[in-house]
Amino acid sequence: MKRKAHLFGIRHHGPGSAALLKGALDALDPACVLIEGSTEGDALIQHAALPGMKPPLAMLFYAADEAANAVFAPFAEFSPEWVAMQWALAHGRPVRFIDWPAAVSLALTKAAREERLAALERKAAELTENSDGEDPEEGASEAPTIRLDPLDLLAEAAGYGDGESFWNVLIEQHGSGQSPLEIFAAIEAAMTEARQHQADAGGMSDAEWLREKRREAFMRGHIRDALKQHDGEVAVVIGAWHVGGLRTETTVAEDRAIVKDLPRVKVEATWAPWSDGRLSYASGYGAGVISPGWYRHLWSLYSSDRHDGPEAFAAVWQARTAALLRQEGFDASTASAIEAARLALGLASMRGLSVPGLAEMRDASLSSLCHGDDIPLAMIERRLYIGSRIGEIDEAVPQMPLAKDFELWCRRTRLKPEETASEIKLDLRSEAGLLKSTFLHRLNLIGVHWGRLIDAEAGRGTYREIWSLAWSPDMSVGLAEAFVWGLTIEQAAAAATIDRGRNANGIAALSELVRGALVADLPEAASACIDLLQAAAVQNNDITDLMNAVAPLVRIVRYGTARKLPEPELRALITALSVEVNAGVRIGSRQLDDDAASQRIIAMRAYDEALGLFGDPALLAEWRRQLALLVDDEQAAAPVVGFSLRRLHDLSLWDEPRLSAAFSRQIVGESPTRAGAFIEAFISGSAEVLIQDQTLLFLIDEWLCGLDEEVFVESLPLFRRALTGFDAVGRKRIMERIAGGRKERSAAPDVIEDNPAFERALPLLKTILGMDAHDF
Structure with a gap:
């Protein structure tokens, strides 16, 4: 047989x-x-x-x-x-x-x-190839298999x-x-x-x-x-x-x-x-189960040598449910858990089951512990029914080198992979905080996004970072993919960064790679990307791209004292890029379409802020000179001119008569489209600034009041679009401020008493604000 x-x-x-x-x-x-x-x-x-x-x-x-x-x-x-x-x-x-x-x-x-x-x-x-746009296979597909x-x-x-x-x-x-x-x-x-x-x-x-x-x-x-x-x-x-x-x-x-x-x-x-x-x-796992947490509880019944029976089985589950509810702040007493266990057993008996199933357990919890309210049970559903356990591998098991190095880093940093999202706050002045930050930044560089920066200031390299952590087993594949770059997390992150730099499109991307390498404590990769950035800048004629490259580098130099930085090289690079920007911004601001002009304004705003932080008087003076030249350039894009004039006013570099004359030149005799684009860029920002800045507000008011009916009707949609950035309260306050009329300044200046403490702190205050001595 x-x-x-x-x-x-x-x-x-x-x-x-x-x-x-x-x-x-x-x-x-x-x-x-x-x-x-x-x-x-x-x-x-x-x-x-x-x-x-x-x-x-x-x-x-x-x-x-x-x-x-x-x-x-x-x-x-x-x-x-x-x-x-x-x-x-x-x-x-x-x-x-x-x-x-x-x-x-x-x-x-x-x-x-x-x-x-x-x-x-x-x-x-x-x-x-089909000129009429019809799908040549339309109507020919077979019915799907059920x-x-x-x-x-x-x-x-x-x-x-x-x-x-x-x-x-x-x-x-x-x-x-x-x-x-x-x-x-x-x-x-x-x-x-x-x-x-x-x-x-x-x-x-x-x-x-x-x-x-x-x-x-x-x-x-x-x-x-x-x-x-x-x-x-x-x-x-x-x-x-x-x-x-x-x-x-x-x-x-x-x-x-x-x-x-x-x-x-x-x-x-x-x-x-x-x-x-x-x-x-x-x-999405095809062979998955509805409730791993429940199945683990079932396995505890089957694999136990004690054979406690269905009573203990139901009691343990309901006790766990009650404990999780209490953690969420709900009232779930021991007596209610006992009642829920008895109810689950009764439901199982009525339904012909030897032990309560998940449905019986849930119905009993809902009735006895949650008093019929689905919300408390929903809040603990993932931890109770799905579970939050992540497996562990014995140290004796041979693993690919990156996975092994990852585990070593986890032990060093005391970070444990968990599927449930959590937040950690890092102080980069401490060795532990800096180590965790370096680890997470390096993982991001190799495509393993376990951590994500969620604090707005964290990206500026300050002493404080807030990360959101959420591990997925699929990230093991990311570690396997990164194995081509090196045997350790550090090697792989450095090699991946350099390779990405060699294939980067645009110097703004290279600038971000330099920043990423520096915050990940990869000095060799940062130096390599700096060299690539310098070479690319020589060949690059895109002023917007050059501006976008300066801002992240300045933030690193300005705030990155928590890490070792090649500061001389970075400063030389920022200076070289800024010289290129200052030299080409006026010619490069001509004949820009709407999208290019919008991107340029964003880049100019970031670049202007960055130069103020960088603290190079010569670069800053030349940039402000270029802003003035842009205002007088008839071929420059209207939004660029609007931003430039507004910035000169905000810095108090131009007095009111000169500002009014420049404003009139950009409005009088221009088409509503160009004038509207100029106005939109000129008044952009906070409504509160417009309310407090009397010169700015009444300059615009006088322009509107001087328009004839036909031009006013043509300009109205463009002006309304310019004001869409202000909320309803801001727009209402602007109207109230205009209705109040222009307030004359007092002829006699206010008397300011001498304050020795303030005078001593003034130089430091100027440095913090990025202002020159003549700004006061």
Whole structure:
């Protein structure tokens, strides 16, 4: 009689399946255990029994030449595959994976992605050639295939509303007293029938069936090999869906033919921490479960040696619910938790369940602990039902160097990856704060955005930074991708920054890279980017780009004393860039379209502020001279002229008669469009400034009052647009201020008493405000 392997059809991450599987393995005592999974994971199985391996964990398989092409194989402590590995390692039995190699699946994924891109390009070309703009394939698409869930079919036959509920009652919350082997035999019969029904109903496309058949061909090959190598029983742990496929009688030649000539890529495999959130179905994980937190609680019932029974099981869950509610400030007493546990048990009895399920537990919590209010339960839902656990890897497990260095940095900085978003405030004057900041900045440079700066002033390199931290297991792929840049976080960040600098478009991007390298304490990368920036500035004629490059560099020099900076080189670079800006801003401000003029104004405002902070009197004087020349340049773009005149007024460099004359020149005889653009830039800013600045306000008022009716009507929409930046209160106060009329200044100046303390502090105040001596 032909020997057959024992096929144990499980549900991925099902605690009931895991408990049944453990019982089945104990009863069968197989000589060999085979598990559905990529064969490259065989080398990683031995680490599963190490004491430092704390699920949830995942095997990460990624293409050696393209780390972004990756796939995870997650495991929780209640996953049947994890339990199978633990059982085999504890009993000294051979254990290996039998699914198709990740080398094949990743190669096919890459090919499919490239084919989709090529198809999109072909379609775009066809649409371009089709002059009437109609889609040549419109109306020719086939009706989409409706995917039928075999569990839903079984659930319908058994009188359940959906497959999830059916499986949970039958398997995950089992208590029928049947032997595990009998239950798995029943699963095999039911799932084989459901699979056949799906095939007859056309519930899967030809491509999907081909994929499944290829995977099962690989599995059958490994099962045949195991039956030849081992005289004892062979246990095969697979998804219940595959049981019927593996029982299909095929020849070796047929299985080899269907997998012949499949593409492959070189694959690297390692362990990576996973999380409860990524185990959940809500994360988009196809094999996810609705509530990892609940399934962990179920597993505690099945795996405990105490056998406390459903009463303790319900009490622990409701006590946890009450504790979380109290943490959120809600009144949840111990007596209410006891009542909730009793209610859950009563609901389970009424519904024919041996232990309360998630629905019974939730209904009981809602009634007894939340008094029917959904809001308190919703506030703890993620922590209670999903969970917030992130796995840990034993120190003895070989990892890729970047992942190992990442863990060392986490220990040094005492930062622990957590999926729940949290905020940390860093004082860069302390060694601990500066170390954490450096670490997070370096991670951002290699594309691992664990931390995000959320404080407005943090980007200026002050002594204070506020970060928002939220870890995702997908960031492990980012670490794998960054491996091409170096063996450590520091090496990778430096190399990635330099490479990005060599490929940067525009010197503003290079300036940001210089800033990023400096705050990440990468002096060599910063020096390399400074050299690239200097070379690019020589060839760059875009004044806006040059202005945008100055501001971040000045902020670093001005505020970056918490870090070691190449200050002489930075100052020389800022000076060189500023000289180029000052020399070319007038000619470069001619013939600008609306978008270019808008970008120029933003850049001029930032550049003007930066020069004030930089503190070079010669550069500042030349910049202000250029502003005056721009006001008198008839070819300069109107918004640039408006900003320039306004800035000269704000700095009190021009008196009222000169300001009024320049204002009139830009308005009188000009088209409403140009005049409106000038006005919009001239009055931009805070309404409060306009209210307090009598000269500015009544200059505009006199202009409006002097317009004839036709010009006024043409100018009104443009003027209204200029005022849209002011809120309703600001506009109302402006009207009240105009109605009050111009107030004459007193002829006699106010007498200011001498204040020696103020006189001593005045030089420092001027330096802080970035003002010259003649500004007072």
